[in-house]
Amino acid sequence: MLGATLLAVPVTADAAAVPTAPAARPATAAAPGLDDPAKKEIAMQIVSSAENSSLDWKAQYKYIEDIDDGRGYTAGIIGFCSGTGDMLDLVEYYSRIKPGNVLEKYLPALRRVDGTDSHQGLDPNFTRDWATAAKDSAFRRAQDHERDRVYFDPAVKQGKADGVGVLGQFIYYDAIVMHGDGDDPTSFRNIRRKALAKAKPPSRGGDEKAYLNAFLDARVWAMKQEEAHSDTSRVDTAQRVFLRKGNLGLNTPLDWKVYGDPYHIG
Incomplete structure (x- = not known):
């Protein structure tokens, strides 16, 4: 018994000498992108306000x-x-x-x-x-698939690569929806090229608001090249409003106008 006691003492002492590991800090959740389901729903509603004068985008199939x-x-x-x-x-x-x-x-x-x-x-x-x-669920799924493949996913991917947040990704998405991503001067890629000539994106150390303003300037220029798109209110009284308020996360509540009509997401 004595031997057991003597053996136990140094073990206890050594255990006490081991420093306690600091409590792990909770991981900081990454900021959501436009592909977060709640943010994507907001994006669909804002685009529908411009394309269909309604927030009910699911009625547009x-x-x-x-x-x-x-x-x-x-x-x-x-x-x-x-x-x-x-x-x-x-x-x-x-x-x-x-x-x-x-x-x-x-x-x-x-x-x-x-x-x-x-x-x-x-x-x-x-x-x-x-x-x-449009009454067929397979056709509605097909529309969702092609929207994401051609417009939504490329816009979000490029936005994340440029270091812009949810609002910036939405600005990209709305531009690619209207202008496509072809080789013509008013396409999304050329709008972005004009913006990059004026300001650096966050991924290159630039200021996010300054870069997005440069992008919107280029977008307005592109819209004015075509009579059908010459009303720039979807930029002037919507996206610029969010940007001026510094709402880079596209957080609700949101209030904007398109073609003079007011919209609200609470």
Whole structure:
């Protein structure tokens, strides 16, 4: 027993000498990006206020009309156009996931009118069949898929690479929705190029607000190059408002106007 006691003493002493590790600090949660579900919902509502004069973006799957902007039919939740290729891509994808759907028969016509404002081969029943397709959950999923693949995901990826927050990512998204990301001077990539010539993004050590203002300046220039987009209120009385308030996280409540109409997200 004595031996056991003597052996136990140094063990106890050594244990007491071991410093207690400091309590781990709770990890700081990363700031959400525009791809956070709650932020994405806000983005969809703001874009819908400009594209459809409504916050109810989910009611727009069935939307279709020719708005006389030279792009043929404009339709769906993000304004897919028969004249710009993204509507063709959408119907091709829909036909892959649901062969024999009501729009599949229009694929030859959509290929022919791509790049034009023509309705040849689409009228008189295309708008009716689009509305029918919009009742199909597979078509709604197809619209979501193509919106994300072509517009939303590239905008968020580039925004994160440039070091801008949720508002900046939304500014990118709204620009790519309207202008696409082609090679023409008013495309998203060239709007961004003009902005980079004026200011550095945060990823290069620049001030975020200064850079986003430069981007919006370039965006307004691009919008004014085309009569159909010459009303710049979706920038002036919406995105600029959020930026002036320093709301780089696009946090609610949000109040803005588009085409003079007021909107609110609480």
